[in-house]
Amino acid sequence: MPRVKPIPEMEEEAEEVRQEVEGASGAEGSPDAGAGGEEGAEEEEKEVSFDELGLDEQLKRALRKKGIAKATPIQQEAIPLILEGKDVVAKAKTGSGKTFAYLLPLLHDLLKLSSEGRIRKPAPNAFILVPTRELCQQVYNEASSLLEFCTSKLKVVQVTASMSDKDITVALSGPPNILVSTPACVATCISKGIMRGSSIKESLSMMILDEADLLLSYRCEDDLKALIPHIPRSCQSILMSATSSSDVDKLIKLLLHNPFVLTLTEVGRAKDDVIPKNVQQFWISCDAKDKMLHILALLKFELIQKKVLIFVNSIDAAFRLRLFLEKFGIRSAVLNAELPQNSRLHIIEAFNARLFDYLIATDDTKTKEDKQTDKENKKEARVSRKHLQQTLDAEFGVVRGIDFKNVFTVVNFDMPPDPAGYVHRIGRTGRANKTGASVSLVSEEESSIFEDIEHMLQEVENKDIDCISPFPLLTKDAVDSLRYRAQIEVSF
Numbered sequence: 001m002p003r004v005k006p007i008p009e010m011e012e013e014a015e016e017v018r019q020e021v022e023g024a025s026g027a028e029g030s031p032d033a034g035a036g037g038e039e040g041a042e043e044e045e046k047e048v049s050f051d052e053l054g055l056d057e058q059l060k061r062a063l064r065k066k067g068i069a070k071a072t073p074i075q076q077e078a079i080p081l082i083l084e085g086k087d088v089v090a091k092a093k094t095g096s097g098k099t100f101a102y103l104l105p106l107l108h109d110l111l112k113l114s115s116e117g118r119i120r121k122p123a124p125n126a127f128i129l130v131p132t133r134e135l136c137q138q139v140y141n142e143a144s145s146l147l148e149f150c151t152s153k154l155k156v157v158q159v160t161a162s163m164s165d166k167d168i169t170v171a172l173s174g175p176p177n178i179l180v181s182t183p184a185c186v187a188t189c190i191s192k193g194i195m196r197g198s199s200i201k202e203s204l205s206m207m208i209l210d211e212a213d214l215l216l217s218y219r220c221e222d223d224l225k226a227l228i229p230h231i232p233r234s235c236q237s238i239l240m241s242a243t244s245s246s247d248v249d250k251l252i253k254l255l256l257h258n259p260f261v262l263t264l265t266e267v268g269r270a271k272d273d274v275i276p277k278n279v280q281q282f283w284i285s286c287d288a289k290d291k292m293l294h295i296l297a298l299l300k301f302e303l304i305q306k307k308v309l310i311f312v313n314s315i316d317a318a319f320r321l322r323l324f325l326e327k328f329g330i331r332s333a334v335l336n337a338e339l340p341q342n343s344r345l346h347i348i349e350a351f352n353a354r355l356f357d358y359l360i361a362t363d364d365t366k367t368k369e370d371k372q373t374d375k376e377n378k379k380e381a382r383v384s385r386k387h388l389q390q391t392l393d394a395e396f397g398v399v400r401g402i403d404f405k406n407v408f409t410v411v412n413f414d415m416p417p418d419p420a421g422y423v424h425r426i427g428r429t430g431r432a433n434k435t436g437a438s439v440s441l442v443s444e445e446e447s448s449i450f451e452d453i454e455h456m457l458q459e460v461e462n463k464d465i466d467c468i469s470p471f472p473l474l475t476k477d478a479v480d481s482l483r484y485r486a487q488i489e490v491s492f
């Protein structure tokens with residue numbers, strides 16, 4: 001049986017790539033929407049420590065304890081502006097560290113007010129609004145993980161629609177300094193009188209809309225409109241988004257006052273990287289019926305580095321793959337939109353806590369009618385940046401924005417339905433400048449989508465060489481050595 005020792009090699013290569021690009025992928029943000037990005041794009045990436053950003057000592061200690069030393073480009077740009085009290089719109093690619101870009105200045109301000117005894121009550125001082133409960137949990141965890149190391153006690157709570165009115169009332173008693181919630185839930189709290197509009201007017205000093213590009217696709221517009229009359233004019237508003245869209249522009253007009261717009265590595269501009277440079281992309285050509293064997297070989301021979309997020313296109317296929325891997329002693333879990341929300345949260349937390357290393361996710365949340373419409377649209381719209389952008393904005397409910405911790409490899413067991421899906425899937429690795437890899441299993445039937453993806457990557461990244469390389473470490477012998485045993489275990 002061949003024994004391949006690929007990982008150090010891959011790591012070395014990844015490290016080489018990382019070193020090559022360090023300093024080359026400059027921060028592209030600069031004041032003001034129109035003039036903005038262009039100039040900064042050519043700048044060298046600077047290393048900025050959190051000391052230089054003038055943050056509270058307690059927060060700097062918390063970051064050190066978490067092993068975080070340098071600010072990411074979006075943090076370097078956004079933190080000073082937010083600390084100056086400006087309304088800020090920050091558009092930066094997935095995994096670029098947007099959450100700390102707003103949490104750190106928010107906590108800095110609140111720690112300062114608290115130490116001066118100037119905290120305003122009787123409602124929360126800050127709202128962080130996100131589209132889904134998973135994201136509430138994620139932001140709540142990030143805020144709590146910083147506050148854990150602070151001696152001044154600030155209170156952060158999350159409130160979601162699944163809680164009873166009584167639990168929400170208890171959570172909001174005090175009141176907390178920071179409320180993490182969804183627009184719908186806050187609107188309901190106001191309409192039921194659990195939170196009084198007049199109290200919000202008295203207390204609220206900052207409102208953050210995170211994953212703003214998704215908020216409107218989750219039908220939050222009316223809820224946000226219901227909130228507007230209660231937001232004091234003095235309230236500072238921050239909007240974070242991974243992509244630009246007309247929805248984001250609509251939100252900016254609705255809620256922000258003359259904001260400072262930062263655009264870092266925005267999808268859809270030729271000079272930008274859609275996939276971070278620190279992620280190596282590979283593909284393997286194989287028969288559809290041999291895909292399970294291939295994935296087994298990749299995992300069994302440890303040809304890909306853990307943790308691994310595997311994408312399949314149907315829920316049935318995910319369960320089949322999990323059972324198949326289990327027969328070979330490989331423990332994994334499945335994640336899809338049909339699981340109850342509690343289970344989804346539990347699975348994400350367990351994966352992040354490394355209780356298992358392989359997660360099989362299904363990101364296709366579309367209905368049959370949606371797919372039919374897509375098919376018809378696709379006939380007309382060739383893969384273009386515009387099409388990519390539109391799809392990026394509309395999909396990926398279950399995995400979108402979720403910070404799967406320390407995923408090194410993303411595997412496309414099935415190819416995604418379109419290039420936007422590819423971008424979002426691969427965005428789950430290489431987060432905050434970490435290295436990562438992706439491996440796509442491509443059957444003959446999927447060759448046309450694979451070509452579309454290559455075409456999109458070359459076009460967006462302005463290259464005329466292949467962006468996705470053949471995976472060098474898996475031999476036919478390695479796959480065949482497992483074939484017989486696999487056939488005994490399962491008939492597939």
Ligand SMILES: Nc1ncnc2c1ncn2[C@@H]1O[C@H](COP(=O)(O)OP(=O)(O)OP(=O)(O)O)[C@@H](O)[C@H]1O
Nearest residue numbers: 070071072094095096097098099242401403431432
């Ligand atoms: N300065 C930093 N150095 C190292 N890691 C960081 C830094 N800032 C944030 N991180 C980590 O990087 C990961 C990605 O950050 P975050 O979730 O904020 O990205 P994001 O831009 O919001 O992505 P998405 O749009 O997909 O939600 C998190 O695990 C976070 O803890």
